Structures are given as C-alpha cells and as structure tokens.
Amino acid sequence: MTFWALLILTALLIAAFLGYAMFRGRKNREPAAAYDLRVYREQLAGVDRDLARGVVSEADAERVRTEISRRILAADAQMQAQTDQDGPPLWANVVAISVVAAVLVGGGFWMYRQMGAAGLPDQPLELRKEMAEALRADRPSQAQVEADLPAAPQPQLDESYAALLEQLRETVSARPDDLQGHILLAQHEANAGNFRAAYAAQQRVIELSGDAAPADAYSHLAEMMILSANGYVSPEAEEALKQALQRDPRHGPANYYLGQMMVQVGRPDIGYRIWIDALRVAPPGAPWVEAIYAQLDDLAFRAGVFNPPNIPAPSGPSREDIDAAAALTPEERQEMIQGMVNQLSDRLATEGGPVEDWAQLIAALGVLGEGQRAIDIMKEAVDIFAGDTEALELLDAAAFQAGIAQ
Template identity: 55%
Template sequence: MVFWTVTALIASAAAFLLAMILIRAREQSEPAAAYDLRVYRQQLREVEKDLARGVIQQNDAERIRTEISRRILAADTQLQQARNGASQPSGLSRTMAAVTALVIVGGTLGLYWHLGAPGYGDLGLRDRIRLAAERAESRPSQAAAEAEMPAMGKPQVDESYLQLVEQLRQTAGSRPDDAQGQALLAQHEANLGNFSAAYAAKSRQIDLLGPQATARDYTELAELRIMAAGGYVSPEAERDLQQALSLDPTHGPARYYWGLMLGQLGRPDLAYREWAATLRDGPAGAPWVEGIQAQIEDMAYRAGVQYQPITPGGSNAAPLPGPSAEDMEAAGELSSEERQEMIRGMVSRLSDRLATEGGSAEEWARLIGALSVLGDSARARAIYDEAKMVFASDSEALTLLQTTARQAGVAE
C-alpha cells in the first residue's frame, strides 16, 4: 500500500506542474501594436523638437500632432485587443489540465499494474536467500528442461560426415568398454547438435575412467547437459560441476558455469563474487574469461555492486580490513562498551568485504564466530547458510564452517 501511495503522490505532483503550465500559459511574444505605439510617441517628441528649433510652423505642428494622436489611439486599441485575445479560454485550459492529470496519474498506475508486480512485498536479504534455496530445490530436472526445448532441425553437414558418425555410433555401441571411443562419440555428437546423446556418451566415458576422470571431464559433461537444456544449469549439471570443483577448485570453465548457475538461482551476489575471483585468477584471453567479461557487468548490476573493471590474471583484491597493532593496543585502554563497539565496527567491515568481494572459508568462519560473540545468532546463522552455498563444492571448507557454526551454536 505504501508503494501505491508514494507512486500516486509523485505522479500527482508531475501532473500538477503540467496543469499549472497549461492554465497560466500566455502569449510571450510582443504584439506589433506595442512597437507602433512606441514609434508614434517618439514622433510626437520629435515634432516638439522641430517646433522649438523653428523647423516647422505652429499650424503644421498642430496638424501633425493630431494625425499622430489618432494613430496612437488606434494602436492602443489594437494593443488592448491583442492582450485580451492572448488569454486562453478558462474552460478549455482547465479541461486540458484535468485530462493531463488523468493521463499521467492513471497511466502511471495502469502501466505498473500491467508490467509490474502489484501486491508483491519487499524482500529482505534473509527472505531472498530462503527463496533462492527453495528455487534450487524445486527447479526442473535435466529431462524436464530438455522436454521444453524446441525440436532441432537437420544439421547442414556433408553426407559423408554423417555416415562417418553413424559408423562411430555402431563401433562405440559394439565396444561399450572403450573409453576413448565414447569420448570421440561425445565429441562428434556435440558437433551435430545432438547434445543429449553427447552427454550420454561422455557420462559413459567418465564411468569407465573411474578415479582417473579429471575436472575437465566433469566440466565437459556439465557443459553438454547445459547446452542440451538451452543454457539452463540443471541439478544434474550442478552435481557434475561440484565434482569438477572438488577435483580442482581453480578450474576456470567449472567456475564460470558455477557462477552462471548461482545467477539463475537468484543469487547474483554469489555469482558476481565467483566470477570476479575467476577473472582475477585469469588467464587473460581464456574462453571462460571472455564469457565472464561479457556478462559480469550485468551480474554486478543485479547484485547491487558498483562494477569496477577487473584485469584478468591481475591482483585486484583489496587487503582484508582488520585491526592493526595500534588498534589492538588501544583496545586494551577502552571500556567494555567501547571495545564492544570497536568489535562491531570490525565485524561490519569484514561483512561488507565478504559481501562484495568474497573471501576464504577461514574469513567466513571468523565472521560467524564474531557475530556469535556479539550475541547476533540470527545473523550468524544466515551467514553460515550463505557460506554453505559459496563453498558447496569444497568439502574441507564445509567442514571448517560446520565446526565453527557448531561452536557458535548456530548449527546442529
């Protein structure tokens, strides 16, 4: 209700200003009769000067005065008529003002009713995190997402290539334990746009490789699933990315798709941090770096972050704010209330730093513990829930966070 009231007041104020302009409008240009009037009066003064110098006779002066006076009266009459005619009809002006107000106020509210979300309440950070978690749990599966995809047309390739791929399918089918054959089949099925068949072959290859499967293998499997779903990161693709990042937390392509998934789940803040960190690690010119550069500014806007260009492979991270030696020495001389306020300031700076640029699991754990010491258990629990999403693919980080949260009394 507050939103509707504020919107109506702003629209009414704009309508009022335009209405006043319509009602008080006047002709701004000077009528021609006003100029003529000044000329005739100047001529009268010139007549008096000529008479004083003896240039003209008294009789001639009287005759000229009479003629000029007649013209002055005529010009004055025209001027009065022009001034009266410049005023807009009162009824028409008021009608136009009312129509303008109706269009502005009614149009504003009607446009929002059509394009906006009437009745949709404001969402705090905790509610947004909760909704993102619910969305992650209830989002469509890989099969459901693929079912929504339109049918693909026949690929425009040489008939000979199609025959070679068909032979490869038969060979791979007759040798299901050949990991290299499955890898080739996945590659060529992807070339033809058969992404479902491609990720099926890639999944079979990973099963055959077992522990020898690399982060690249799992990322390629996730990428094929994502392409089959039209860019959507399904729960199945998420599990592949988790496996890739558990094997190599620095794997650039997996980090790119992980950030993409976080953005789709309604957590652009986490997505921006992941992409920003990936850009800093580089290297410049890598395909995933170029993909991030093309989208990170929009992600930063969605996250409410003022984006500053990040140099790939460069060190753009600001040092973590914390107490200096002088701060620690001064803290010993403070009262308990002053020390508490000092701790709150440090916690606030750490929280802002992690919210905008991210940080290590140790820093997140430090923040959880500090909030618990300050008695802010609700916020500590919210930070713990968020940290679990940030480090979902890092088992060691999750163990550290869980231990800290238990000590802080915010986890079971």
C-alpha cells in the same frame, strides 16, 4: 487500489510543493532598481557618519550627497517605469505547474506499470534467499526438462562425416570399455549437435576413467547437459560442475556455468561473485572470459553492484580481427588457424614458454586433427615440465581435450 491512490496522491503533493515554490518566487521577486535604492540610501548614511567623525570635509560631503541623490532619482524613475509583475505571466506558471503535475502522475503511473509489480508483497532479503534455496532444491531434473523441450531438428551433416560418425558409433557399441573410443564419440557427437548422445558418451568416459577423471571431463559433461537443455543448469549438471571444481577450483568453464546456475535460481549476487573471482585468475585468451564480459554489466545491476572492481579487459583478437576472419572462406580460415598454430609451435620450439602455451598448442592440434603431432608435442612438454605437478595436470587436461589422453 489503495496503492494506486497513494501513488497518485504522492505525485500530486510533489507537484503542489513545486507549484508553491514557483508562485512564492513570483511574490518575493523584486526589481534590481530596488536593491540599488537600498545601497544608495546606505551610502548616504555612511557619508553622514564620515562627516561626523571628521573624515571628510563639508564640501566633499555635499558633493557626494549630490551624486548619490542623482543616482537615487534615476533608480526611482526606473522602478516607476517598470511593471508591477516581472518574469513570466501568471498563465505561464499555471501551465508549467499543470504540465509538471501531469508528468509526475502520468509518468509515475506508466513507469510503475512497466517496471513495478502492484500487489506483490514485501520481499525481505532473507525471504528472497529462502525462496532461491527452495527454487534450487525443487528445480526440474535433466530428464524432465529434456522431455518438455520440443524435438530439436536433426543437424545436417556432410555425408562422409555422417558415415564416419555412424561407423564410430558402431565401433564404440561393440567395444563398450574402450575409453579412447568413448572420448572420440563424445567429441564428435557434440560437434554434430547431438548433445544428449554426447553427454551419454561423456558419462561413460568418466565411468571408465574412475578416480583419474580430470576436471575437464566433468566440465564437458556439464556443458553437454546444459546445451541439451537449452542453457538450463539442471541438478545433474550442477553435480558435474561441483566434481570439476573439486578437482580444479579455478576451472574457468565450470565457474562460468556455476555462475549461470546461481542466476537461474535467483541468486545473481552469488553468480556475480563467482564470475568476478573467475576473471581474476583467468588465463589470457580463454573463450569463456568473453562470455562473462558480455553479461557482466547486466549481472552487476541485478546483483546490486554499482561500483564493480577494476578487472582488466580480456586479451585476444580485436573486433576487426574477428570481422576479418568471418569474411574468409573456410579454406582461408583453416589456413589462417594453421598458420597461428605453426607460429606458436615454432616459438615454443625455439624460445620455450609457459605451460599454458604448451597446453594451448596441444589442444589446438587436436582440434585440427593432427593427433600424432599433438602426441609428440605432449611428450616434449612432459619432459620439460617433469616434476611440476600442476603443469603436468594442465597438460593432461589439454591432452584429454585434444583426444590423445592415454
């Protein structure tokens, strides 16, 4: 109650100061003719000084006095004709002050009810950091969150695809050490929306890969966990993200989800810095870049950043291109994607290109189901970039994403 009394008293004091300024202005206001009179009187005194110094003759001085006197009489008559009160009447000022007071008190009360937190104790920066660390350390596990979530509806799959997926499950179950089988199972379980089964298969992929598991393997594991938990980044998912970033500190998806996790535990400032650093090294057309840009302004506000750095806008299809693609039939959209992939393939075959383009082509062929073609492109790219460790690692990650990793 003390807080609300203080808030109302502050608003009333501000209104009182504004009202005092308005009424004081009314008392000090003078008509323009009064100013003219002062000027004319000063001019008369100036004529007398000029005459005493011999600057003007007596005849000229008399003529100037006559003209100034005429103006003085005119100004005096104008002042007499004016009313004693210029400007708005007194009642208008009273109404204005009342409205200002009502807006300050009522508006302040309403705004604080919407945005404030009455009764909340002070939260210094160090205390908020400690609270964030405590929240991060004590947040629920992956299993706890999944247990608390309502049962997700079963995805509706095409009968033929559902049969193939069931057959893949049986095959992988019979061959528990088949790395390629688990890779395919994780991909198809994710495509079907079975994220819990997807990350279970992905965990087996990492176990079978051992130390050779790339950053993408851990990033996919974390992503499946996060999707299974409706966007919540659990401690288990965080550990997978850390493993991905240990192998590739610039891994975009891992940095994206790590930034999300920091926001969830009350550290938007750290999340904002992670995302900004990720954007600085983002490859052209990376899908996670669009996701960051869609949330960056809100995150900057929450992080207290009011002069964000100038990060170039993401390159990629325009909104018109996306809308046009959405209007296509599935067959037309597949044909368009196939054409784009063929165009990239032809350009790389004739002109060559950076390793990022080769990796993009390999991953796209895997998505399109052209595994053999992706393998052929992979072999050609490995020959071109032989000896370049970083390039070969990027190609291996693309092969893993395409499902053709050996």
